[in-house]
Amino acid sequence: MRKITLSNGETIEVECLSCAITSGRIELDGGVVIETDYFHAHQDVAYPIKGLIILASKRHIKYFDELNDEEKIDYINLLSKIRKAQRDVLGIEYVYYFYNEDTTHHFHTWMVPRYEWMYEFGRSVESIRPVLLHARNNMNNEENKQEMMWAIKALAEELRGNTQ
Secondary structure, three states: OEEEEOOOOOEEEEOOHHHHHHOOOOOOOOOEEEEOOOEEEEEOOOOOOOOOEEEEEOOOOOOHHHOOHHHHHHHHHHHHHHHHHHHHHHOOOEEEEEOOOOOOOOOEEEEEEEOHHHHHHOOOHHHHHHHHHHHHHHOOOHHHHHHHHHHHHHHHHHHHHHHO
């Protein structure tokens, strides 16, 4: 078991954070952006950046090549739908996608939007860690939280409309 402190300050013990999130054991601020039989997408509220989405596999796997054929199709379709909603609803022009296999969680992809203010940290992938730390340490305020909650709701509504 691992102890994890959530963005709201609550500390929980879990075997796997992603399993706890995708199963609904942990309720995230703002809730689910979109969910299918295979995947669960939510805002990463630990980093208060509007539209920063984590797309996590519901099945506990670690490696991309462990996805079955149905999961592969669902994964790329969801990435595409979420990306389109980020552009259409939130006006996000660029997104960085991150997936790593040496994580303590299971298979998930970060969809990190690129905003104008981020360029002060650089333009390459190397700038993302400083951007995330800046957001966590300097942007955890009520105004950003409200903006994130609005964005989660707007994305979820758009994606519900696109999947029916």
